[in-house]
Each structure stands twice: as structure tokens, then as C-alpha cells.
Amino acid sequence: MSSNIVLKRGLDIPVKGAADRRVMREVEPGTVAVNPTVYKGLVPRLLVREGDPVAAGSPVLADKDRPEILFTSPVSGSVKEIVRGEKRRLLAVVIESDGKGTAVDFGACDPSSLSREEAAALLLKSGLWGGIISRPYGVMADPSVSPKSIFISAFSTAPLAPDTNFSLGHEVEAVQAGVRLLSRLTDGGVHLCLSAETYSASPFHKIEGAIVHTVSGPHPAGNVGVQISHISPIRRGETVWTVPIQAVAAMGRLVLTGKLSLMRRIAVTGPAAEDHAYVEALPGTPVAEIVKPGENVRVIDGDLLSGRTLAHDGWTGFFTDQITLIREGNETELFGWAKPFRPKLYSSSPCYFSWLTPWKKYDMDTNLHGGQRAFVETKCFSDVTPMDIFPIYLIKACLAGEIEKMEKFGIYEVLPEDLALCDYVDPSKNDIQAIIASGIDLMIKEMA
Amino acid sequence: MAAENSTPRPGLFEKGGKLGWLHSTADAFETFLRVPGTVTRRGAHVRDAIDLKRVMIIVVIALVPAALFGMWNTGYQTSTLYGLGWGFWMCFWKGFLRVLPLYIVSYAVGLAIEFASSQIRDEEVNEGYLVTGMLIPLIVPVDVPLWMLALAVAFAVIFGKEVFGGTGMNIWNPALLARAFLFFSYPSKMSGSEVWIHAPKGVDAVSGATPLALAGESGVSALSGDLSFWHLFLGDIPGSVGETSAIAILLGAIILIWTGVASWKIMVSSIGGALLVGWLGCLGGVTDVPAWYQLVLGGFLFGTVFMATDPVTSAQTECGKWIYGFLVGALAVTVRLFNPGYAEGMMLAILLMNTFAPLIDHCVVSASISRREKRIRTA
Numbered sequence: 001m002s003s004n005i006v007l008k009r010g011l012d013i014p015v016k017g018a019a020d021r022r023v024m025r026e027v028e029p030g031t032v033a034v035n036p037t038v039y040k041g042l043v044p045r046l047l048v049r050e051g052d053p054v055a056a057g058s059p060v061l062a063d064k065d066r067p068e069i070l071f072t073s074p075v076s077g078s079v080k081e082i083v084r085g086e087k088r089r090l091l092a093v094v095i096e097s098d099g100k101g102t103a104v105d106f107g108a109c110d111p112s113s114l115s116r117e118e119a120a121a122l123l124l125k126s127g128l129w130g131g132i133i134s135r136p137y138g139v140m141a142d143p144s145v146s147p148k149s150i151f152i153s154a155f156s157t158a159p160l161a162p163d164t165n166f167s168l169g170h171e172v173e174a175v176q177a178g179v180r181l182l183s184r185l186t187d188g189g190v191h192l193c194l195s196a197e198t199y200s201a202s203p204f205h206k207i208e209g210a211i212v213h214t215v216s217g218p219h220p221a222g223n224v225g226v227q228i229s230h231i232s233p234i235r236r237g238e239t240v241w242t243v244p245i246q247a248v249a250a251m252g253r254l255v256l257t258g259k260l261s262l263m264r265r266i267a268v269t270g271p272a273a274e275d276h277a278y279v280e281a282l283p284g285t286p287v288a289e290i291v292k293p294g295e296n297v298r299v300i301d302g303d304l305l306s307g308r309t310l311a312h313d314g315w316t317g318f319f320t321d322q323i324t325l326i327r328e329g330n331e332t333e334l335f336g337w338a339k340p341f342r343p344k345l346y347s348s349s350p351c352y353f354s355w356l357t358p359w360k361k362y363d364m365d366t367n368l369h370g371g372q373r374a375f376v377e378t379k380c381f382s383d384v385t386p387m388d389i390f391p392i393y394l395i396k397a398c399l400a401g402e403i404e405k406m407e408k409f410g411i412y413e414v415l416p417e418d419l420a421l422c423d424y425v426d427p428s429k430n431d432i433q434a435i436i437a438s439g440i441d442l443m444i445k446e447m448a
Numbered sequence: 449m450a451a452e453n454s455t456p457r458p459g460l461f462e463k464g465g466k467l468g469w470l471h472s473t474a475d476a477f478e479t480f481l482r483v484p485g486t487v488t489r490r491g492a493h494v495r496d497a498i499d500l501k502r503v504m505i506i507v508v509i510a511l512v513p514a515a516l517f518g519m520w521n522t523g524y525q526t527s528t529l530y531g532l533g534w535g536f537w538m539c540f541w542k543g544f545l546r547v548l549p550l551y552i553v554s555y556a557v558g559l560a561i562e563f564a565s566s567q568i569r570d571e572e573v574n575e576g577y578l579v580t581g582m583l584i585p586l587i588v589p590v591d592v593p594l595w596m597l598a599l600a601v602a603f604a605v606i607f608g609k610e611v612f613g614g615t616g617m618n619i620w621n622p623a624l625l626a627r628a629f630l631f632f633s634y635p636s637k638m639s640g641s642e643v644w645i646h647a648p649k650g651v652d653a654v655s656g657a658t659p660l661a662l663a664g665e666s667g668v669s670a671l672s673g674d675l676s677f678w679h680l681f682l683g684d685i686p687g688s689v690g691e692t693s694a695i696a697i698l699l700g701a702i703i704l705i706w707t708g709v710a711s712w713k714i715m716v717s718s719i720g721g722a723l724l725v726g727w728l729g730c731l732g733g734v735t736d737v738p739a740w741y742q743l744v745l746g747g748f749l750f751g752t753v754f755m756a757t758d759p760v761t762s763a764q765t766e767c768g769k770w771i772y773g774f775l776v777g778a779l780a781v782t783v784r785l786f787n788p789g790y791a792e793g794m795m796l797a798i799l800l801m802n803t804f805a806p807l808i809d810h811c812v813v814s815a816s817i818s819r820r821e822k823r824i825r826t827a
Contacts, residue, residue: 015494228713233823298493305492326494328487337501345497350707351506352497365469370499371479371572376757377503379711382766388820390813392764406644408817417493423492423555427500428616433491 004196005230007217009386011421013159013347016361017324019267020277027281027289028099032075033092034060034284035082038308038317039130041139041444044071044090052079055373056103057260060093066196068143072127074262074282077100090227092284092315108258111181112209116146119184123251126260130318131247135228135240136412137440147241149188149232154204154245155195158303162193162267162322165202167278171205174252179210181251182243193227200360217386219305225418229387234412246321266290266316270324271363272297283318290316293325298366300324305420306433314400329367339368339421345369348425349380373428381432384421387413391422395432398439403446406439415440452531467686472566476573504575506709510700511582511754516690522590525645525686532648543590546646547689550585553594557601558584565610576615576622576738576760577605577693578632583623583754586690587747589628596634600626620802623759624795631795635805644686656686660746660792664784667736669670680744685805694743701753710757713766714773718752719743721777723801729785742781752777761802772808774803 036044043064054060054073061071073095080096106126111119120143123129132141132150141147152174155164168175183190189211194202196216205212213231220226224242234240243251246264255260265278268291279290287310293299300307301320310316316323336342346354346362354360381391389410399404414434423432467474478484480501488495523539523546526532534542552750558581584601604626609618631638645656659680662670671680679685683693691697704710726739743749757774758760763772776797781795 013494035470142688170603235825237794272460274540307493324493330487332482334482337499338505340495347497349496349498349502351502351709354497367483367495368486368488369483369495369497370501371484371486373500373572373574376500376576376616377709377718378764379708379759379766388823390765390816393813400549410820420492424494425496425498427496427498427503429495429499431489431491 001196001210001233002214003219005213005215005227006421007215007221007226007230009383009385009424010156010157010220012217012218012360013348013359013364013424014346015159015271015364016162017270017273017276019162020342021163022277022407023265023280024268024275025279025283027279029075029097029282029285030289031080031094031096031286032073032235032282033094033286033315035073035092035315035317036061036071036204037092038142038319039071040133040137042069042130044404046081046082046090047126048093048095050079052428053077054079054095055102055104055157057106059127060095061090062090062110063140063172066143068124069140070125070127072104072260072434074260074284075102076141086177094238094315095284101261106254106260107320109131109255111177111255114181114184116184118333119181122254123181126254128254128260131243133242135225135242135415137444138415139444141241142239145447147186147188147239148234149443150182150190150241150243151193151224151228151231152182152190152210152243152245152248152360153193153222153227154223155193155198156220156303157195157217157219158305160221160267160269160322160324161222161303162266162269162278164204165198167265167267167321168245168249169203169251171249173206174249174256175204175245176207176209176252177255178208178243178248178250178252181255182248183209186241191227191231193231195222195223220384220418220421221386223418225413225415226386229389229410229413233388236407236412238412244319244321246319264318264321267322268382269322270300270326271365272325272327273323278306281364283316283320285315285316287312287316287323287397291323291325291358294326296330298326298328298413300326304364306417327363327365330363331367333367336343342367347425366445370427370429373429373431375426375428377427380425383417384425385419387418389413391432395419395422395430395435396441398435401439401442403443406443411436411439411443464657469567472571473563476563476566479572481718491714498823501575503709504578505634506703506707507579507664507754508582510703510709511586511690513696513699514690514754515547515582515586516540516748517683517693518586518691519547520691521684522689523682525656526648528647530648547585549594550588550590550592550597551581551824553582553597554601555581555596558605561602561605561610563774563806565606565614571612571614574615575811576609580622580626584626585687587623587627587750588756589638590646591643592637596630596637597626600629600633603629616760618760619705619806620799621755621758624755624799624802627795628799629820644688645683648689648779658687658746659685660687662782663735663737663741663745668738668741669736669826671737671741677741677744680741688715688750691747694749697749697753704753704757710753710759711773713753713769714762714776716775717770718777718780721750721774721779722748722781723777725778725781725785729781730780734785742784746784746792747794748780750779751780751798755794756798758799761805763812765809765816768805768808768812771812772801772805775804 394409521541779797
């Protein structure tokens with residue numbers, strides 16, 4: 001039942017700084033953090049104290065309400081520090097590596113022979129369960145639920161996104177094993193979405209045990225939410241799980257070797273990065289060990305549209321597969337909007353002249369390029385949202401906090417990342433993703 | 449003391465500063481000259497270079513051909529009617545001197561209110577009035593008394609826009625509200641045949657009826673000679689300042705459509721609606737004016753291109769835009785055909801459809817939702 005989906009609407013932002021297809025170095029872990037803030041819906045409970053010894057795969061945190069969901073250390077060593085923020089909110093458990101590589105043995109197995117319960121138990125105790133994201137709302141998956149289906153997007157169209165064919169091309173076996181393991185968790189099957197442009201060159205098109213779809217079009221064609229809405233839209237009361245492809249590979253390595261191994265290729269990208277290539281590093285590696293950002297540079301975990309800002313002394317997280325560096329645009333520009341030409345800036349709108357140079361890549365910064373206003377131009381939102389929804393009505397329903405309207409306008413089908421381009425194109429400079437996120441939070445609260 | 453010293457003193461125009469109550473105004477001038485160094489805090493880390501100031505300035509630029517032509521035509525009409533024999537530049541200069549005060553009043557009154565209400569709401573000044581202020585002088589008769597214009601502008605900005613919360617929140621097009629205010633409050637100055645052409649000092653005003661009024665009275669036979677289709681298209685005819693020249697308006701339309709600032713769907717469907725009703729009118733014997741004349745008569749084209757397409761007050765959905773535009777065109781011509789007392793239907797057609805735009809959108813969105821639910825059910 002595979003299908004080819006052709007999307008027309010969307011936008012590829014022409015920004016400089018894509019990663020070359022090479023590994024520049026391997027980051028030897030000195031300290032690594034287990035970071036609970038990257039999992040939506042997790043209330044963490046600490047299982048270790050400072051000084052406790054841990055092995056790779058031994059539990060460090062658990063979910064407070066569902067204690068079977070564990071979060072484990074990626075390295076062996078000892079707990080160095082427990083970092084808390086405001087109101088004693090747990091930010092990170094920092095583990096100092098001893099370099100010995102001792103690891104908990106979960107037992108290698110053939111994923112096809114596992115029952116649903118066995119497969120779930122393996123993921124729960126190894127700490128990889130947190131890699132499963134449940135839709136609607138994009139929260140951590142509930143182990144007691146059997147989802148309608150599981151979706152994996154094997155490519156990303158986000159600005160400067162890592163090329164999965166390179167970052168995971170050498171791990172097709174692990175991805176295959178991961179897909180087999182995940183298929184034990186659902187009766188609806190695992191859907192794997194590949195880019196139609198690189199389909200024939202992709203090492204993933206031979207993956208078995210999954211329904212393979214090809215998708216073509218500009219960003220957000222690679223977003224799993226957009227793919228779901230075209231393949232099997234989410235109705236009220238249904239649950240669909242999605243798993244980032246890096247997590248699928250980690251699950252595959254777990255069943256192939258019996259050990260937790262999270263080492264992965266992370267793309268270092270962005271106009272302010274000195275060298276654009278991949279590093280091999282563990283999730284939780286300190287930012288400073290991967291990149292050396294300058295004074296006025298923002299470090300982003302993820303892409304330019306929906307990544308989260310990292311402190312220069314912060315840590316990457318479980319989902320990190322890309323680090324983007326970009327200059328802070330905190331300078332004023334004389335007569336900016338009134339100049340006929342602004343060759344250094346990109347605009348998707350014909351009100352500027354970027355359309356004259358379609359081949360050009362731009363050195364972007366974080367300037368807002370204007371002041372916040374009420375919504376005026378709204379057609380631009382639907383132009384970049386290739387889904388069967390009316391973005392402006394969904395946004396307004398979220399602003400008004402009207403549950404019933406949010407439902408009708410498709411809140412179940414979207415996460416903020418799916419409307420990230422609306423943020424980008426809006427001439428009124430509203431923070432659409434934040435509005436959608438607040439709508440989703442309201443839904444979680446009201447529908448619980 | 450130390451703690452007091454450590455907090456930096458607010459700048460002159462910052463909140464808490466000496467002139468802090470003027471901070472919206474200071475901010476407006478500041479951001480007018482320089483794009484501020486604000487960086488993204490939430491959401492997408494990079495943003496498009498486009499902002500509302502750029503969108504608005506594009507509309508203003510699109511209006512320039514109509515405004516320049518209107519200035520020349522104002523002088524030309526006076527010169528022709530009173531036999532003054534002015535040359536091209538003299539016509540333009542005299543017209544410029546007549547239109548300039550309208551612009552000064554429009555911008556001074558409108559911007560003053562806009563700044564004051566932004567200050568009261570404690571928001572940044574919105575650039576929406578740049579367009580409204582440019583539009584208003586183009587849709588009034590050139591001899592409108594300035595105090596009336598000031599009153600109309602004040603009414604339109606306060607009751608048409610600010611009470612709803614400013615640009616983006618308004619229901620009706622503010623420029624059209626100003627014209628409607630003038631029309632209903634001072635009908636003698638806004639209609640009839642003596643208001644359209646400026647009379648030089650010391651000369652009694654001579655009748656200079658608009659072709660639209662003449663066509664309403666005596667049909668297509670009135671539209672010949674100096675009022676032939678070509679002249680109507682060129683625009684050297686009596687009428688409101690900026691509405692007469694189809695060529696100048698079409699130049700603006702090209703800019704608006706190319707930049708995507710205004711919807712071509714609304715323009716096309718409005719013209720379609722007008723042609724259809726115009727044709728039906730001919731067919732049914734209501735008028736003998738051919739349908740295509742409706743497009744170049746009166747303020748139809750100006751309204752279609754610059755007023756009906758206002759992104760705030762028009763329909764928001766793409767399907768809704770087709771319906772909205774069609775009804776604007778159809779209603780405007782219907783009013784022309786059946787209301788001999790007031791020949792120009794465009795203003796009321798657009799204001800009425802502004803009112804109904806949310807309803808059109810509601811129907812379109814509801815239909816889409818039920819279709820969507822069906823699709824999901826079968827998926």
C-alpha cells in the first residue's frame with residue numbers, strides 16, 4: 001500500500017552552511033548529560049545521587065507517574081552533578097565518563113520473535129522509550145496504548161537538515177532491526193517515508209517490514225506530521241506514534257548487540273559555523289565539545305525553524321542530530337524596509353527581489369526584520385502549509401482557547417514544527433509556533 | 449543608594465523617562481528610519497525580510513500612478529471647462545496645488561489620531577494609515593472643503609479602526625468609511641454635477657457632471673466625443689481625484705498582483721460580476737450601456753483594485769475571495785442600474801461585502817470542515 005505523495009506548497013529557505021558529507025571528528029565523551037527537558041510530558045524522578053557509579057544503560061531517571069519508563073546513562077562512569085533550575089526543576093544529570101565502556105547487557109535478540117510486551121519492556125528498561133513521540137500533541141508515548149500505526153520519516157527537509165543517507169547510510173541493518181522491533185508495538189504497521197528525489201540512491205528503500213512511501217516537495221514535506229496527514233490523518237481519539245530515524249537506529253543497535261549504543265553522526269551547520277560537516281558524538285555531549293561558538297552566536301539544537309536554543313555551556317539532548325550556529329542579528333539597519341534592494345537579505349515575497357537570484361544562498365541572522373503587528377496578510381500561511389487545514393483559523397482558535405474549534409481546524413494533526421514556516425513568512429512577525437504550542441498545552445490540560 | 453545607581457536610568461522616550469508618555473511616537477519614528485535590532489525569542493530563529501512596512505509601501509507605490517494622473521486631470525478639467533488653455537505642466541502644477549492640501553489634511557489628521565491611540569493602547573504605531581491616508585484624497589471630489597475631509601478622516605479612523613483595536617482588527621475599509629461619511633453627511637458637496645471640477649477663483653461653478661451620472665440619465669448616447677470609451681479608459685474625464693484613469697489603476701494592479709500584496713482572485717471575480725450584471729442589464733433592457741463600459745465608469749476599477757482587495761476587510765479564504773469579489777462587482781453594477789439617484793454603487797457594494805466577508809469565510813470553512821471529516825472517516 002505504498003504511495004507517492006507530491007506536495008506543492010512549502011518553502012525551502014536558502015541559507016548558507018549545509019554540512020559536507022564527511023565526519024570531521026569523533027567527540028570522546030568526557031562528561032555527558034541526561035537531559036529530561038527534551039521529552040514533552042515527562043515529570044522526572046531521580047534514581048541516582050551524586051557520586052553513584054553507572055554503566056551505559058543503567059537507569060538514571062524515571063517518569064514520575066509511569067515508573068516503568070526509564071532514562072538511562074549513555075556512558076559508564078559516575079554521576080558528577082545534578083543540575084537544577086528555577087523552582088528546583090531538574091535540568092540535567094551530568095555523568096563523568098570513566099572511558100571503560102562498561103555496559104548493561106539487555107541481551108541481543110531477533111526482534112521478530114518478541115511479543116508486544118517483550119518489545120515494549122526492552123525499550124522501557126533500556127531508556128529508548130522516550131524516543132517514541134505520540135500524536136496528537138507530540139508527547140512521550142504511553143506504554144499502555146497500542147497506536148493506530150507508527151510513522152518514521154527517513155529524511156528531513158528543514159533548513160540545513162542532516163542528510164540521513166549519509167548520517168545513517170552505514171547503519172541500514174540497525175534501522176532494519178529497529179523497524180522490526182517497532183512493528184511489534186502496533187497492529188497498524190510501520191510507515192517509512194522516503195524522499196522521492198533520493199529514493200533510488202537511498203539505502204533505506206530495501207527496508208522490509210514497513211510500508212514505504214515516497215514524498216516530494218519543499219519543506220515541510222519531510223515533517224512526519226505532514227506525511228501522516230496525507231497518508232492516514234489522525235481522528236479524534238486515535239493515537240499515532242512517530243519515531244525519529246536516529247532513535248530507530250539506536251533501537252536496532254540495541255537488539256542487534258544487546259547493548260545501549262547512542263553514538264551518532266550530528267551535523268554541524270549554519271552560517272556562523274566554522275566548519276560544516278558531521279561529528280560523531282553521544283546525545284548529551286556538552287555544546288563546547290562539539291562547536292566553538294563566537295561571542296554573538298546562537299547555538300541551536302536542531303534546525304533554524306523549530307530547534308531549541310542551547311546555552312554555550314549547555315548540553316545536547318536525546319534527539320539532537322543537528323547543531324546550527326547563527327549570528328545574533330541585534331544590529332539596526334538604516335532605512336531597511338524602505339530600500340528598493342536589500343541584496344544580503346532573503347525574502348520569499350516578491351515585495352523584494354530575491355526571486356531574481358534563485359541560486360543564491362544567504363548568510364542569515366536572527367533579526368526579526370520588523371515589529372510585531374496584528375494579522376494582516378494571511379494567505380502566506382496556507383502557501384507554506386501543505387496540509388488540509390486553514391492555518392489562520394487554527395491559529396486564531398488557539399489564541400481564543402476554543403477547544404471545539406481547535407479540534408475542527410485540525411489541532412490533532414499538527415505540532416508547532418509543522419507550522420514553523422508560518423513563523424518565518426509572517427509579515428506581522430507573530431510567533432505562530434508558540435501560539436500552536438499553547439493551544440496544544442490547553443488541549444492536553446482539558447482533554448486529560 | 450547603590451541599588452538605585454545600579455539600575456540604568458530610562459532614556460528620554462523610554463517608559464519612566466521624562467517624555468515616556470511619547471514612547472510609541474518616538475518608537476514609530478525610530479523604526480521608520482531604522483529596522484530595529486530585535487532578535488527572535490520564540491519560534492523560528494530566522495525570519496523573512498518582509499514586514500508590514502514593506503507591504504504597505506508597496507501599496508502606496510502602486511497608488512502613485514493614479515495619484516499623479518489625478519493631479520494632472522484636476523488641472524486639465526478646470527482648464528478645459530473654463531477655457532483656460534493650460535499646458536501639460538501647468539495642468540499638473542495647478543492640480544498638484546489643489547490635491548496637496550487634501551493629502552496634508554488626510555495624513556495630519558489620520559496620523560495624529562493613529563499615534564494618539566497607539567499611545568493609549570501602549571502599542572507600536574501601525575503603518576496601516578500610510579495606505580488609508582494615500583487612498584482618501586483619491587476618492588473624494590477635489591473641491592471637498594478641508595474641514596469636512598478632516599471630520600471624515602477622524603470619523604473613519606476612530607470609529608472604523610481604532611475602536612476595533614487598530615489595523616488588522618477593523619471590519620470595514622477605513623478609506624471607504626471616510627467617503628461614506630462625507631456622502632451621507634454632506635450629500636450636496638459629494639454629488640450633483642458641480643463638485644467634480646474645481647472652479648478658479650471669482651468664476652461661477654459650471655456643471656461638469658461625471659460620465660457615470662450622464663450615462664445613468666441618458667444611457668450610452670451620453671458617452672461619445674470627449675466621453676468615448678477611449679477617454680473613459682484614459683481617464684481625462686470628471687470624477688474623484690484618483691478614480692478616473694483605468695490605465696493608471698491597471699499599472700497599480702500589476703504591481704499589487706506581481707508582489708502578491710492584493711488578491712488577483714478578488715479583482716478578476718469582481719470584474720466578472722460586473723460584466724455579468726452589466727450584460728444582464730442590457731439584455732433585460734434596464735440600460736443600453738454595454739457591460740464593458742461599467743468597468744471604466746466611476747470608481748469601479750479603483751475600488752476593485754485598491755479597496756475590495758484590502759487583506760484585512762476582504763474574505764480570507766481563497767474560495768471565499770472568489771465569492772466576495774464576484775458579489776462586490778455584481779452589487780456595484782446592480783446599484784448603478786437600479787438607483788438613478790445615486791449612480792456610484794461601488795462604495796456601498798464594498799462596504800456591504802466587507803460586512804459579509806466573515807460570513808462568506810464561515811460558510812467556506814464549514815464546508816471544508818465537513819468535507820474533511822468525511823475524508824478522514826473514509827481514510
